[in-house]
Amino acid sequence: MTLRIFVTGPPGVGKTTLVERVAKEADRWGYLVGGMITREVRRNGRRVGFKITALDTGEEGTLASLRGTSRLPGVPFGRYIVHVDELERVGLSAIRRALTEADLIVVDEIGPMEYGSDEFVRTIGEVLKSEKPLLAVVHRRFVDRFRPLGKLHTLSLANRNAEFGIILDEIMRELKGIRG
Numbered sequence: 001m002t003l004r005i006f007v008t009g010p011p012g013v014g015k016t017t018l019v020e021r022v023a024k025e026a027d028r029w030g031y032l033v034g035g036m037i038t039r040e041v042r043r044n045g046r047r048v049g050f051k052i053t054a055l056d057t058g059e060e061g062t063l064a065s066l067r068g069t070s071r072l073p074g075v076p077f078g079r080y081i082v083h084v085d086e087l088e089r090v091g092l093s094a095i096r097r098a099l100t101e102a103d104l105i106v107v108d109e110i111g112p113m114e115y116g117s118d119e120f121v122r123t124i125g126e127v128l129k130s131e132k133p134l135l136a137v138v139h140r141r142f143v144d145r146f147r148p149l150g151k152l153h154t155l156s157l158a159n160r161n162a163e164f165g166i167i168l169d170e171i172m173r174e175l176k177g178i179r180g
């Protein structure tokens, strides 16, 4: 059974940080890690949007901006505009490269913003059909949908360090089992 780890939890609990730390450690051990990471963009201490980074190339894109703060085209999503073209140009291309080239696929995150792209939904379907180990952040609203598909870890401030160790151990065991 392919290892699929889903990380969820409340806003700001440290999901992206945990996934980044795991990706960095796997990379340090010489494994190829691909996919995308989403980070918030803050200006003057205020969250003004979200950017995505391709883990293999470092290429960046703007996933979403507060309404009225970006000229990029996109679709309204609450207080934000989601730039679907950017998600597909940077995030999806990174995930597709990871499907063929990486030992571990990272997707941060699988959530309502990303689900605004049909191409994103289709690509996640491909990832789930592949035999590649997956480490994904799943928005709390999507937990029920993904829980049956892998191991769900719900982070809290109290357990996030312990969960990092557990998840890293699971992933390194899987990667060593596949590639030695």
Ligand SMILES: Nc1nc2c(ncn2[C@@H]2O[C@H](COP(=O)(O)OP(=O)(O)OP(=O)(O)O)[C@@H](O)[C@H]2O)c(=O)[nH]1
Binding pocket: 009, 010, 011, 012, 013, 014, 015, 016, 017, 018, 040, 160, 161
């Ligand atoms: N001290 C400490 N700070 C952390 C840790 N993990 C995350 N943080 C900080 O907590 C803040 C939120 O971390 P994120 O990783 O963005 O949290 P998130 O759950 O991905 O947030 P959302 O994507 O907004 O839901 C950032 O400022 C991090 O630097 C941790 O293990 N220790």
